[in-house]
Amino acid sequence: MTAKIIDGKQVAARLRESVAARTALLPFKPGLAVVLVGEDPASTVYVRNKDRAANAAGIAASTLRLPMETTQAELLATIARLNADNDVDGILVQLPLPPQIDARAVIEAIDPAKDVDGFHPVNVGRLHDGRATLVPCTPLGVMKLLAEAGVSLRGTRALVLGRSSIVGKPAAALLTAADATVTIAHSRTRDLAAECRRAEVLVAAVGRAELVRGDWIATDAVVIDVGINRLPDGRLVGDVAFDEAATVAGAITPVPGGVGPMTIACLLENTVTAAVARRG
Numbered sequence: 001m002t003a004k005i006i007d008g009k010q011v012a013a014r015l016r017e018s019v020a021a022r023t024a025l026l027p028f029k030p031g032l033a034v035v036l037v038g039e040d041p042a043s044t045v046y047v048r049n050k051d052r053a054a055n056a057a058g059i060a061a062s063t064l065r066l067p068m069e070t071t072q073a074e075l076l077a078t079i080a081r082l083n084a085d086n087d088v089d090g091i092l093v094q095l096p097l098p099p100q101i102d103a104r105a106v107i108e109a110i111d112p113a114k115d116v117d118g119f120h121p122v123n124v125g126r127l128h129d130g131r132a133t134l135v136p137c138t139p140l141g142v143m144k145l146l147a148e149a150g151v152s153l154r155g156t157r158a159l160v161l162g163r164s165s166i167v168g169k170p171a172a173a174l175l176t177a178a179d180a181t182v183t184i185a186h187s188r189t190r191d192l193a194a195e196c197r198r199a200e201v202l203v204a205a206v207g208r209a210e211l212v213r214g215d216w217i218a219t220d221a222v223v224i225d226v227g228i229n230r231l232p233d234g235r236l237v238g239d240v241a242f243d244e245a246a247t248v249a250g251a252i253t254p255v256p257g258g259v260g261p262m263t264i265a266c267l268l269e270n271t272v273t274a275a276v277a278r279r280g
């Protein structure tokens with residue numbers, strides 16, 4: 001048996017096009033401010049890609065590059081200025097932040113109406129209360145891929161592997177809201193393999209290269225691999241051993257080209273959502 005490959009590149013390209021079509025009809029240009037502190041190489045690449053994709057979709061995106069030594073007070077002052085700027089609809093502070101800065105305090109300083117990452121406690125609370133407005137981009141992308149793959153979630157046994165605030169917990173909330181029966185597993189879970197084998201939908205987001213083996217996967221399960229891990233030989237792999245899993249699963253996302261491209265596309269969608277909600 002060979003799994004259907006869920007093509008995130010293609011789904012993301014269509015979503016970016018639909019965002020561009022929406023922005024073209026708006027009487028204003030949605031604004032996105034991305035804040036990058038320091039020069040972490042991976043963050044620098046992500047931020048450049050966000051900027052490009054946003055501008056291509058008709059969003060006025062700008063990146064504020066602050067030095068590594070930026071103090072918390074300086075960053076909070078920047079956030080306050082962006083909160084007050086009527087042309088800015090979305091604010092994204094790229095994580096991780098340097099050690100002298102308390103990321104939690106920075107996220108809490110962002111106007112929840114402009115929090116396109118969906119990390120502010122107000123947006124987290126709304127998500128868990130079933131009243132989501134701005135939802136974290138990666139789990140939102142996971143849900144869109146499941147929808148594209150034609151997966152019916154109602155009553156399904158879903159396993160989320162990983163309990164981060166950025167992916168695992170919000171993914172579990174979205175799956176619950178879609179009427180799946182959700183288990184969250186993590187590094188302290190006893191017999192992870194057995195938990196995985198029960199899952200009809202498996203979302204892997206632990207950041208451990210090829211942790212999930214083919215014999216952990218139920219026949220015909222849908223596997224969404226959020227992990228992006230670089231092996232010593234330079235190859236990029238997910239949290240799932242793809243070749244093994246693809247012989248068992250019903251459908252699976254590749255790495256790269258699965259969830260990754262969806263994250264930025266969902267950020268663009270969140271920016272338009274925030275802009276329309278703010279400006280009517």
Ligand code: GUN
Binds near residue numbers: 095
């Ligand atoms: N760093 C890694 N992923 C993310 C994300 O989704 N948002 C932000 N702001 N930073 C990140």
